[in-house]
Amino acid sequence: MTIVSNDPTWWPTINAYRIQSYFIVAAFVGLAYDWALTFGQEVELVWRQRWSLMTVLYLLVRYLGMLYAALSMLSWIMYATHNWMGVVVFAMLWVIIITRLHAMYQGSRKILIFLIVTFLAVNIFDGVVAVIVMMHTSGEEFILSGTYLCQINYTEDIILLDSITWIISTMWEILALCLAVWIAVKHFRELRHHSAGGIIRDCFSVLIKTHVVYFASVVAASCLYVIVDLSPTILADQYYSLESQTFFGLAQILTSVQMSVLGPRLILGVREYHAKLVADSDAASGMTSIAFQERVHVSTSSSV
Template sequence: MSGLEESLYALDWNNKMSIAVITMVSYECILQFDKEVTFVWGRPWSMMSCLYLAVRYFGLLVAIISGLWGGLFYMSEAVSYGTFLFMQWGISVYSCLTKVILIWRLYALYNQSKPILYVLLGLLLPIVALYIAMDVYLWSRPSAISMQEIIITPNIKYCTAFFHIRPMFAIYTSIPAICYDILLVFLAIAVLVKHLKERKEIRMKPNIYIVLIVRYHVIYFILNLTIQIFTAILWANIPMVVMNFILLFYDTAPYIIVPRLIINIWETHANDNCVRVSTTFEDCVCWTSPPQLEQHEMDRRV
């Protein structure tokens, strides 16, 4: 394949994946908007509703810009470089937001334990600093990355990125983030194991909300781990088709799955027969109360 044919092939794949990214994240946002109005805009504000709006709309912005970058629309080298920086820094910010969501859920699961909250937030600070160092070293230095305009014909041209550093720094810095994710999912599973043991002793069914939240913690962990693995794979010399499908997952899955998992819990609670369903989920006793109070709530429903 000649250089011209290879450039056309790359541009064609980029444009197809870009349209797919923008279509998928936009459709998901429209699909969930009625639920968002019901469970966010129509209810009292809470910490989780603020986090939901952050991951929903900041994630939507990052995803759309990721779709636009790379050839769908022509950008000069300077604009392309600035857009690329926003994408990379935005991905790091989004990852930190997802970790804050998990921390807040754990804080609730551990009966609003302030030590748990402070310890997890304290451990998050080095992870944030590591993300900043990685973004500065990998993406924000002209010696590490540069933009080059590819001219196919006078009317067909685009800018693409060229990397001038080895990938080992990015791989090494992902290890502490993965370890932190392992800690979060371990704490969630520990709560579930304790809860199941207590319910078994008194012969009661597990609290559906605790099971649901822990399940979503595991999904978050798998999602973050997959993204870290895919990030490392992207540095390898892989076929164009494989790379574009990885980027399709990379640019859509986090921005679709994370908000959906948040709103699914609210929707489950709204469809339940809980007598306190008019309150926000975070303020409801149905998922944090001891068995005696839950039984009292059930007696009231009867």
């Protein structure tokens, strides 16, 4: 049922949705700009290379992330799609991170099993929460002063559950970062006196650099979402103030950047580094290094 009203008391709601739409447009424009800047690299390092699991994950994360940013809450169907798309894209991002860590730990079965178990536990919890959210939320269509809106209604328990999900996901990201830093420092120490250590050390530096930048976005977005969900001030004004919409909008932008920009760069950065090695050094073609695809040890070549 669609509710039509010209009551001025609805104007704060209209203004809140208008501010939210500005952030949605800003996020999508930023992602489109980054896509335009890196499309040449994508064609060279992804489309023209041998297809693998990482190729598929790169393309899905890249373009589903852009679609995630473009979806606005115009209807209940879009809200549900937006919610589940976030669960799926984050799961794919974690598969990428697990693959990187498995390679950095030289194919260790123990670390792989540990990461898969924690990954499944967190993602099963996220999936259950997503189902609960869908069951306890509802959408209402409004035409307020000539403006079409879809208002999503949910309880405070759902807000708390959503915050717990973000906190648990952030803890998993912290665990992954600690594992990456630990093995990188260990390798730096071991390779200090090896002649070929400089090349491998540079590869680890690229892995850590891209991971740290990605992690910074994760922490920033998680903090903003938790502030939005748990702040008494924001809950009191029901998200209608400029402060509330600014926090929520910035969190949306950071999440979109994490998905569609920094996530794909976890793959693109390593492939670009290997491509430069092949172009700049004849010795690089025979070097056994950390390759960012399904297998751990492969020769650096155009198939990376």
